[in-house]
């Protein structure tokens with residue numbers, strides 16, 4: 001079920017708007033759990049056998065599973081409902097944001113940047129992937145309302161509806177789970193400077209400051225509005241994080257200036273060229289002994305044809321043009337091509353700290369760390385979510 005955000009920067013919703021959000025969350029839950037199960041059954045019973053009959057073998061890739069399922073009633077119902085539900089996510093929060101715009105601006109102004117912790121760059125050439133299409137069907141994409149609070153406020157409340165409560169009260173479950181995992185798995189590692197790339201409103205940045213309070217945490221994004229909102233959101237929660245507008249594939253930081261370069265749900269929104277550049281930039285700005293660490297969708301190579309197709313669906317129907325291209329890449333190679341030694345690469349699966357608790361994260365960090373890697377439900381936003389991550393140390 002959707003959550004009501006627990007921080008003071010959120011756009012307040014009327015009871016009707018809250019109910020509307022809950023309805024959309026419940027509909028998404030039905031689609032992502034029940035209808036997804038029906039589609040899987042239709043694949044096994046109808047689509048894959050029909051493909052086998054025609055080709056003399058099973059579908060071997062995500063693309064072939066998609067080909068086999070297209071036109072099947074279960075696929076059509078799942079896809080049509082998911083597209084509509086996605087549009088309803090954003091529509092369900094738009095009115096509250098518009099009504100609250102002036103109040104939010106006034107609240108943000110009270111905590112506005114007196115300490116220089118927000119730096120926008122009006123001269124930045126914001127890349128096309130950020131503004132040219134409505135990414136995941138979000139009207140206006142990340143630059144909605146220019147550098148006003150609008151894009152951030154819509155995303156914040158919209159993500160709460162979208163995530164059905166699976167991303168935590170302040171949408172920080174990924175950051176909390178991953179930072180706790182790193183802390184437990186590498187107890188002697190004491191980062192002093194941490195960079196979040198593609199931070200949006202900083203919801204998965206703040207947990208790194210909580211995990212490592214002594215560290216300076218810097219969060220960058222190419223879109224100005226979300227940073228303005230994120231900066232106020234962080235301040236209102238008493239979190240000292242620096243927000244800067246910049247491109248992750250062209251960082252304005254010195255060589256060897258960070259101990260961690262982190263991102264969450266970011267790499268799949270980049271072109272192949274931008275992505276390669278991001279890894280090179282991460283390598284450059286990391287100190288020797290530093291760690292690059294990403295939470296992302298698990299790669300296609302780790303999944304069967306149906307499960308690969310299930311995640312790649314967004315590439316075709318949810319305005320995520322780079323999603324499949326990203327999932328076809330191999331994380332180890334992405335790191336290696338940027339200079340990280342292959343032996344210094346690792347991948348892992350972290351149970352959601354909000355759902356499974358701190359002990360489960362600690363167990364994952366100390367136990368069989370490959371557990372969950374390659375498992376079909378890893379990375380799926382549905383009941384029992386488990387987050388996929390990978391990282392590499394710079395020598």
Ligand SMILES: C[S@@+](CC[C@H](N)C(=O)[O-])C[C@H]1O[C@@H](n2cnc3c(N)ncnc32)[C@H](O)[C@@H]1O
Pocket residue numbers: 127129130142174197198199200201203204220221222223226246247248249263264265266269270274
């Ligand atoms: C899906 S959001 C990720 C949000 C957040 N990290 C999270 O955990 O949910 C992707 C973000 O990447 C940003 N972005 C896309 N391309 C970028 C680039 N080249 N440099 C910096 N930010 C970029 C977008 O503006 C957007 O805020």
